[in-house]
Amino acid sequence: MQGVRIDKGTGQENRTGMGLGGSCVCPDCGYKAPHRRGAPCYEQKCPKCGKPLMREG
Ligand SMILES: [Zn+2]
Incomplete structure (x- = not known):
């Protein structure tokens, strides 16, 4: 059965989207963007x- 997909690139952050509370913020002006998986x-x-x-x- 398939269903769990391991990202061999990072070995982590392979959960489905949002839920990790991940977002990226600008240290200067506070602009926020959702963190994208696989993209620091x-x-x-x-x-x-x-x-x-x-x-x-
Ligand atoms: Zn900014």
């Missing part, structure tokens, strides 16, 4: 400041 917050940039976001939660 610092790879996302604030659309306002252009600064890398930080993990929140």
Whole structure:
């Protein structure tokens, strides 16, 4: 049976979406974006400041 899918890239964060309280926040202006699986917050940039976001939660 399939159903559990292991992400071999990270070995973690393979749960289904939201639920982990994961969001990324701009340290400068407080802009928030939902954390995307497999994409570290610092790879996302604030659309306002252009600064890398930080993990929140
Ligand atoms: Zn910002």
